[in-house]
Amino acid sequence: MTTIYYDYLMQDDQKIIVAATDHGICFVGSPNQPLSELTTFMPNHDLLQDPAKLAPVIDQITAYLTHARTTWDLPLDFLVGTPFQQQVWTVLQTIPYGQTVTYNQLATQIGRPTAIRAVASAVGRNPLLMIVPCHRVIRKDGSLGGYRGGLPFKKQLLALEQ
Numbered sequence: 001m002t003t004i005y006y007d008y009l010m011q012d013d014q015k016i017i018v019a020a021t022d023h024g025i026c027f028v029g030s031p032n033q034p035l036s037e038l039t040t041f042m043p044n045h046d047l048l049q050d051p052a053k054l055a056p057v058i059d060q061i062t063a064y065l066t067h068a069r070t071t072w073d074l075p076l077d078f079l080v081g082t083p084f085q086q087q088v089w090t091v092l093q094t095i096p097y098g099q100t101v102t103y104n105q106l107a108t109q110i111g112r113p114t115a116i117r118a119v120a121s122a123v124g125r126n127p128l129l130m131i132v133p134c135h136r137v138i139r140k141d142g143s144l145g146g147y148r149g150g151l152p153f154k155k156q157l158l159a160l161e162q
Contacts, residue, residue, distance in 0.1 A: 002079065003046045006038060007054035011065050014153075016129075018054050018061065024075030025057050028129045030149040041127050042079055061130060067160065070097040072131055080127055088122035095136045098161040102140045124148055130157065 004026060006019040017029035017038050029037045039047070056074075063069035078086050091110055095101055101109075107119040126134040129149050135157040139145045147154035 001044065001046055003048055004038070004042055004079075005048050005050040005053045006035075007049060007051045007058065009058045009061055011062060016061075018057050020054060020057060021077045021079065024077035025128065025131060026077045026079050027127045028061065028131055030129065031153050045079075064130060065160065070161075074131065076128065076131070078127070081122075081125065084118065085122040085125055088119055089126055089128070089132050092123070092126065092132045092134055092137070095133055097133075100136045100138050100158070102138055103145065104140050106137060120145070129153075133157075136161075 002021055004019050004021055006017055006027075009016040009018050014031040016031055017027065017033065017035060018025070019027035019029075019038055019042070027038055027041055035047075060069060060072060060074060064072075078089065081089065087110055088106065091106060103116050103120045103123070104113070106123070107113050107116045110119070112119070123134045123137050124146060126132050126148070129135070135147060135149070135154045137145065144151055144154055144158075
């Protein structure tokens, strides 16, 4: 059984769960959600709160949230996700800071132009909010669509990148 180390990032009035394994970051939670958000995504793992182990990750996320960082230098550990979901998450990482793409464009980019709903579902299951920038995906009509972290947080992240 894999041990997942976690801690909390405190930024303004938001408390965000951040988690990693010995191989890399595996989860960034939605603002102000309980630890059960992590255990729902990563069931059947040993959890250990370890602020020292998560400090470098929290430092990078804090730098991003305060306009001091636009890229990530973190190893990722996708403990969850189907091969299709992981393919979508990999492509999400190529969306440049400050730019958006539509679900249609994302589906076309992975070579599945008719799989728009499946792509949207995979985007919604992304375990690494901000790090894998699913907030940069919008609807074809320009509206925001959904977001696991909540639409106010998606708006906040998109505004931060402008």
